[in-house]
Amino acid sequence: MDIFYDLIKWLVVLIYWLLIANITYRILIKRRSIPSSMSWLLTIYILPFIGIAIWFFFGELYLGKRQKKIARKIWSISNTYLNELKSCKYIFQIKNSEVATSLFQLCKHRQGISGIKNNNITLLTNTKKTMEVLIRDIYSARKNIEMVFYIWKPGGIADDVAVALIDSAKRGVHCRLMLDSAGSVEFFRSPWFNVMKKSGIEIVEALKVSLIRIFLRRLDVRQHRKIILIDNYISYSGSMNLVDPYLFKQSSGIGQWIDLMTRIEGPIATTMGIIYSCDWEIETGFKILPKLPSKEMLKKKCNQNSSVQVIASxxxxxxxxxHQALLTAIYSARNELIMTTPYLVPSDDLLHAICTAAQRGVKVSIIIPLYHDSILVKWASRVFFSELLEAGVKIYQFKKGLLHSKSILIDQQLSLIGTVNLDMRSLWLNFEITLVIDDSKFSHNLSSIQKEYIANSRLLDKNIWSMRAYWTRVLEKIFYFLSPLL
Structure with a gap:
């Protein structure tokens, strides 16, 4: 019997070290940042068994077997459609502003198409009013409505959107709704799920979370996009989830979530439709590519000097x-760079780019929430403050709610609006979307709302920050150690 137990013990030890060796090899063979690699190596060696479990849940980027197979070929399949889209030369902008040229060239070479013109772009800065405009558009829809959201939380004005969708489906509008399984768990447990399905709305639970799937793919890859498409002409995107701002997370005591959305009329809806089609195919296996834009779109009065690109990750x-787009945008700044983000845990390259911009004379401002919904990210972000402040970056902490807006404004001309947070999860893992807008009028509107954010913020003083308690510095370093894993 003792021999048997000894055999079992040595077998467990052997399996353990084989797993350690295997994970070590996979960490070293893949080119990662040194801090990320060191964090993983320390985790698996210092935390026996727990470190191994964390690795298998969060260490590598993968989807389910079927999803991964489709994802590997999805963009090449879409390129066939992109080649057809390129034939619509009347929608593409030939020349961009000086500050935007490098970024639009990057997008063209990486994604296959140039910036798109002939769009009417509206910046929406109030969530309740955004929902009201959206509901009017839904009731006006004639052909199709497609939506994807990370969070749909029933209640309040979100239910009014659901009613509008049900009404549209019943009168023959083809409605598709894709929601992240983890973010929208309350929706899938609510009566709205079955009511909307019975009305004819196609609903997809993206990246399903279940006990079985824990062992099939990592769970922290999320569908984080926010896209709305109506009649292949009207499109929405930005940071807003489908929630009532007066009800969402009010028990946390951090106030309302503050978001930005864009509403666009024009051919950019086709590009966003391609992204939606890719996401839909990854989840369902079916393709729903949008119709090519017609010349009729050009007849509507639009700003011919503006250009829009869509970046999907x-x-x-x-x-x-x-990541490349953010770096290119920051290095393009010559006079002013303003960034808003709820989660500030940048990569080393992004941190260096931001500091370098400030050190070469660019007026750099970062606006973040004073109150936070994530303790981990809140403390991890603090470790970057000293380096940013030393470089001359102004850090503003927004006091009136949780600033959830993700925006970048460069030289009052180039704007980036979307779902991407300045953290590892958005940069490397999630399904995200960012609109790149080369338009001075739109940028003026974005500048106005950013100034309003700053007016409702407190400026972090470099001298006061340098005198913070020693125990907070230790805590910051501990969470910084975990930042590559966040």
Whole structure:
């Protein structure tokens, strides 16, 4: 009997070290940042068994077997459609502003198409009013409505959107709704799920979370996009989830979530439709490519000097394109750079780019929430403050709610609006979307709302920050150690 137990013990030890060796090899063989690699190595060696479990849940980017197979070929399949879209030369902008040229060239070479003109772009800064405008558009829809959201929380004005969709489906409008399984768990448990399905709305639970799937793919890859498409002409995107701002997370005591959305009329809806089609195919296996834009779109009065690009990231999409776009945008700044983000845990490259911009004379401002819904990210972000402040970056902490807006404004001309947070999860893992807008009028509107954010913020003083308690510095370093894993 003792021999048997000894055999079992040595077998467990052998399996353990084989797993450690295997994970070590996979960490070292893949080119990662040094801090990320060191964090993983320390985790698996210092935390026996727990470290191994964390690795298998969060260490590698993968989807389910069927989804991964589709994702690997999805963009090449879409390129066939992109080639057809390129034939519509009347929608493409030939020349961009000086500050936007490098970024639009990057997008063209990485994603296959140039910036698109002939769009009417509206910046929406109030969530309740945004929902009211959206409901009017839904009731006006004639052909199709497609939506994807990370969070749909029933209640309040969100239910009014549901009623509008049900009404549209019943009168023959083809409605499709894709919601992240983890973010929208309350929706899928609510009566609205079955009521909307019975009305004819196609609903897809993206990246399903279940006990079985824990062992099939990592669970922290999420569908984080926010896209609305109506009649292949009207499109929405930005940071807003489908929630009532007066009800959402009010028990947390951090106030309302503050978001930005864009409403666009024009051919950019086709590009966003391609992204939606890719996401839909990854989840369902079916393709729903939008119709090519017609010349009728050009007859409507639009700003001919503006240009819009859509950047999509996630499994199956051009690798690292969001990260590259952010770096290109920051290095393009000559006079002013203003950034808003709820989660500030940048990569070393992004941190260096932001600091370098400030050190070469660019007026750099970062606006973040004073009150936070994530303790981990709140403390991890603090470790970057000293370096940013030393470089001359102004850090503003927004006091009136949780600033959830994700925006970048460069030289009052180039704007980036979307779902991407300045953290590892948005940069490397999630399905995200960012609109790149080269338009001075739109940028003026974005500048106005950013100034309003700053007016409702407190400026972090470098001298006061340097005198913070020693125990907070230790805590910051501990969470910084975990930042590559966040």
């Amino acid at each position: 996630g499994p199956g999409f051009p690798k690292n394109v969001i």
